[in-house]
Amino acid sequence: MNLAEHILNGDRKAVAKLITLVENNSPESIKQLSVLHSHCGKAHVIGVTGAPGCGKSSLIGKLTAEYRKLGKRVGIIAIDPTSPFTGGAFLGDRIRMQEHFTDKDIFIRSMGSRGSLGGIAKSTADTAKILDAFGKDIIFIETVGAGQADVEIAKIALTLLVVTMPGSGDDVQAIKAGILETGDIFVINKADIPGTEQAELYLEQMLNLTSYPAGKWKPRVMKTSASLNTGIAELVDAIQSHMEYLKKSGEIGAKLREKARVEFMALVKQNVTKYILEHVIKKGELEETIERIIKRQIDPYSAADELVERIFSE
């Protein structure tokens, strides 16, 4: 079975199967992903983050419809939290995207966060790659309902939408660090309810406190109502202008370079650790060392140094 080949031939079942393998950390998934690597890099990955209930899923549903009008093929990865107690998850983002279920040019995958913090799952970046190689032009990644510091998505999205809604905080909230520093576009969804102007004002004031050098992207504030379907085309325009900016300014190169660096270093770390655990540490030695650390016979810093030195002397 060669899933990668099937995926490149447009087989959505193979896409679904490979995503499962990636989620389950199967060694087979690595082989398939390395085949797909040379076919990636064409998609515009758009992160959508924000507090629970602000309308991320509904907004993605409407944006998807708009992109379909433009003839774009769309992939959606929707992440919901995994229970830290049972490991189970209730994945309900699809409910807001029903109109797209049978469109062959749209692929939607729900995902449990499976213990990852930061708003996305460990397998989210690889899943985006699979959808990219599968030929999706636009890939939405919907984070779990995010808090103030869930900023992992900023590392994998080229354009990040931070979604908020009227009444979700005053100007003090808007000054805080974290998620509000990461947005390329701020979306006030549910802009049909009272308090919209106030929310817009707070965000604009926050942005005006930051100095953006000439030629740099200044985050925009957009107003939408997913339920009334207003502001959606304008938001797509704003997303497109952000992409044009990334290309024109050359920032896209820097972003992709940083993304590749983070990914590569993480893999090196993961593989070295795996190698040490499988080939260097003798049976029982790990537990023994941990025991010694607990009993204060050795400190963890020296223990780690000793181990690493041994790899190079061997």
Place this chain on the structure above:
Amino acid sequence: MKKIRVLIAKLGLNGHDRGAKVVARALRDAGMEVIYTGLHQTPEQVMETAIQEDVDVIGISLLSGAHMTLFPMVQKLLKEHRIDNIMIIGGGIIPEEDSFKLKQAGIAEIFGPGTNTKDIVNFILSKVKK
């Protein structure tokens, strides 16, 4: 680690989903990943979702009386798309003789009103290979 993935679907013209949600919650609490897609699903939507989400089980909730039409439609679609590794279970108001017929036609189990959610969990755990 492999997790059991279950699609809970409300099929057809039927707006009561309390039961479906209770089952979804019970499966979640048993450590499964439950995908819930909302009301008024067509067999085509159920099949596409099952493919894209790569589920092990489809649980169909139906209280409208159309089970003898809609259950077979989902089965037929899955067969047409050569999908034979997804177990289908059902729940709702389904008379015993229909339940018997559906099971003979390949629906793995029908859980009627009053079923203990533990029985549904245990049934799935015993049937789906991890």
